Amino acid sequence: MGNTAVVVGGGIGGLAAAIGLRRIGWQVTVVERAAVLDDVGAGISLAANGLRALYELGVGAAVRAVSRGQYTGGTRTPEGRWLARMDGVALEKAVGMPIMGIPRSTLHQLLRESLPAEVLLIGSEADSVQQIGPGIVRVGCGDTILDAELVVAADGIGSKVRSLLFPSHPGPVYGRSTVLRAITEQAVELRTDFELTWGQGAEFGHITFQDGRAEWHAVLNLPAGTRFADPLAELRRRFHGWHDPIPALLNATQPDAVLHHDVNELRTPLPSYTVGRIALLGDAAHAMTPNLGQGACQALEDAVTLSASLAAEPTVEAALARYDAERRPRSQAVARAARQAGRMGQQLSHPLAVALRNTAMRLTPSGAAVRMILRHHGWVPPRLR
Template sequence: MDGSSAVVVGGGIGGLAAAIGLHRIGWQVTVVERASTLEDAGAGISLAANGLRALDELGVGEAVRNASRGQYSGGTRTPRGGWLARMDGSALERAVGTPIMGIPRSTLHRLLRDALPAEALRIGAEADSLQQIHPGTVRVGCGNTVLDADLVVAADGIGSPMRSRLFPAHPGPAYSGSTVLRAITEHPVDPGTDFELTWGPGAEFGHIALPDGRAEWHAVLNLPAGTRFADPLAELRRRFRTWHDPIPALLDATRPTAVLHHDVHELRTPLPSYTAGRTALLGDAAHAMTPNLGQGACQALEDAVTLATAPTVQAGLAHYDAERRPRGQAVARAARQAGRMGQQLSHPVAIALRNTAMRLTPSRAATRMILRHHAWVPPRLD
């Protein structure tokens, strides 16, 4: 794109990736992150082929792969340990060139930050105003500082204040009905497989094996929004005490203080546009989705590459909205449906029907369903 400067509001995965893309095509980029320290909080994350291809185009794919572990073995199970579906990571690799890769979220954040000049990051600076001062310039206020730019990228998360300013009539995020607890084990463990999901009535437990031998685990529960536990780890041990190995072992290998707990929200009402003036919404600010397809970060990475690939700002923003809004909103709908048919199911008859259907689905058909989301090819950055 033409132009020379951009302000990216939000220093998460999508914001950093957008900054890298614009920096690679010669722009001066400033990332404004309201957190005063970058503590690299978070558990693990899975990256599918579409996200990895986007990272390749941004120039950081090799570094991310080197810090990740491929997911070749595993699948979906019942609480007693029976298999509903086996994952064939080798078949997926043959189809799209890579298996799904597991990486600590903190490592991914660090690798993305390392791809930017240190002076591009403004930590502890909250964007508190947004103003189009004339047709070619937009101004972001950060306390006593103002930043003028040719483009603003709103990558400030699911509760995006920027989105609220740009689309004040939009209802914002809605609670999905599920809450998630997650952590990385304190020391190496052997979970037996690279990746697993286990579905019980209104509950899911999953793990990702990480390259250093530790494992990330997550537990998703159907609960009212705002539910919290005095001792989250003890509560999970109680709820999952009869579930198959290695679930109890993963919980036993975790420090109580390492457990993170977040309610799962989504943008159930689609945005009418991913752009407004010279501002583009990106990642969760544009299309926050449930995690049931593992596509949240991958869609943000797709956003980032697409944003940087048009010849002019105006044409680029129109192209970005036309390319990203249909796909991002379609993936969000698919993720919501996957949750309703997976972790959120609680009626015994519905669970039995789903489990039977999964056991009868040929592995090739399951792989084709995955490819609908993974088989995305990024545009080239010039």
Template sequence: MDGSAVIVGGGIGGLAAAIGLHGIGWRVTVVERARRLADVGAGISLHANGIRALDALGVGAAVRAAALPQYKGGTRAPDGRWLSRMDGAALERALGTPIVGIPRAELHRLLRAALPPECLRIGAEATSAESVDAGRVRVAVGGDSLDADLVVAADGVGSRLRGQLFPGHPGPVYSGSTVLRAITERPVDLATDFTLTWGNGAEFGHIGFRDGRVEWHAVLNSPPGVRHSDSLAAVRRRFGGWHAPIPELLEATRPDAVLHHDIHELTTPLPSYTAGRCVLLGDAAHAMTPHLGQGACQALEDAATLTAALATGPTVESALTRYDAERRPRSQSVARAARQAGRMGQQLAHPLAVAARNAALRLAPSGVTMRTILRHADWTPPRWT
């Protein structure tokens, strides 16, 4: 089966879906309101499920070559004591790949490079989608319109199309956490490839990149909308006394490089990821907190699953039914697990509860961390070739 698709949103999920559909012979247009396709941003970790989805889409090798495997790391307390460690080599033996770290801008560049330039319509905003007959959907783009056999809503956590397709859904809510993040201006020597450090209602994490630079993120319990005149200074005040290399990472960061976003999620699950010939993908379908590092990986799973369904299904309708049946239970389960991980991890604030959690982590068998990762990362994409 072939056809035409308009993909609303040029983020990781939207570009991945475009790659998949273009690869099976569909005519694809990606509509992105930004004038630049995510050439700014911090970093991202990809688990085995995300890498497997990229492999199925034909871009896994390029991403692996640009990413840094995460073999050494774990979770620490602010004074530097280890709470748990992760063996990346053992994870690689179990899944065929370790977790890898890559700058978001580089991942976006690699995804764009896998598409013909004429597929991308940049600086244009899709404002609505409506059926025009039994088999076509019309997308309003500025003062223009595009007709297609399928519309993929990959327009993020604040998805306008989701609000139109499911007007009774309450939409995203604030998670209670805000995140500040950046990439260091220069390389920093690290003893680990990644580390998470949990304090009271706060988390500081870092991942290394191939060029020696480091992505760091600081997640805090906070009311929504709080902003700082100097974000880097605010992070220094909160985390500057934590263990090395946290002070060194902040010292190697430009003040204007710090990004600050409140974290929103869909706590009310959608009743379906499809409506007519429109399909939701990525954060538009299942925005989740970052506490399992699975947001982008779930979007990549969506893209691979949608591609397989359309490549092998007899009709668009049957393909979308299959996509919804396969993706909605899994992605909503991962979203619930991410929310719970945040409550027991970064968001836990009472000193006695934090002390009890830390003691439990130190006493837990070494395989607990591995089993937690495997529970979500051991996913195999459906075949379509």
């Protein structure tokens, strides 16, 4: 079994893959095109499956120490009526861990600091990836050439490596929604850890962090590429009259803190996550809509499964076949479920459809809701050591 790998992409999935590979004894170089890893982003909810992956990578305790458990909250109407309550204690009892809220930048920083600085090749873009002989893949990064026995493509939804491997694949498509999000500048007095509010073709939600600040997001049904001269003012206009604490969250936010991205996804599933000695991971393999909060968790699952497969199998080829067989069905099923959740949730705009959805949610027993969540959160990682 070889022991050199290049990971293309220094996001959450790429860093997690590098940590996993190093834990099983591989030498790793992470190629990241950003000139500075400044740990940006809004917030993230880590479900039990993502937390378990982080523990297997050796960073779970550090992540949990700076996260906040999401125990109270649920889904509401714009008027404030509850459609469903979240019982975080029951969920933790069922899966063994709570959902945790953490700033994305903090998670990224903890992963990055788990790697030696010399592992990271910052400000360098992978221009070419090609198999040059038996067992060797060459990555061209401008004037820098890296030869390795494995390449892990974790270069995101717009993956250049994926387009090289699957030139006929249609690539990412617009998921019919655009999302604006931010972290409040200061702590906000909130009664719940987590909330979603569904209106007609719109959603507003928040998660609370350990320091009392909160991440909020607003999802709107709009044409791709829609942007606002003053995003915060536009959100105040659109969500005027929605229940507390939505106005307070917007008022506690600086205008330049608002991030705005269209929701894109790989709607056409890839036929394989591996080609030769190249493996796709995270959004490069299965970019999904955020409606189940599983994007980062699935990337973390990928990282642990890939590393465990390489540790267990006699050849890289056998390990990659195992990785594909284990990860592709599960991650693509989660992606389908996330898409369906969006269509039945925030994207509904007809008043009758919204009313029927709301009635169904109010009548759903809490135990049934927990069982639905278990399908995604109940994943148990393979052991790396």
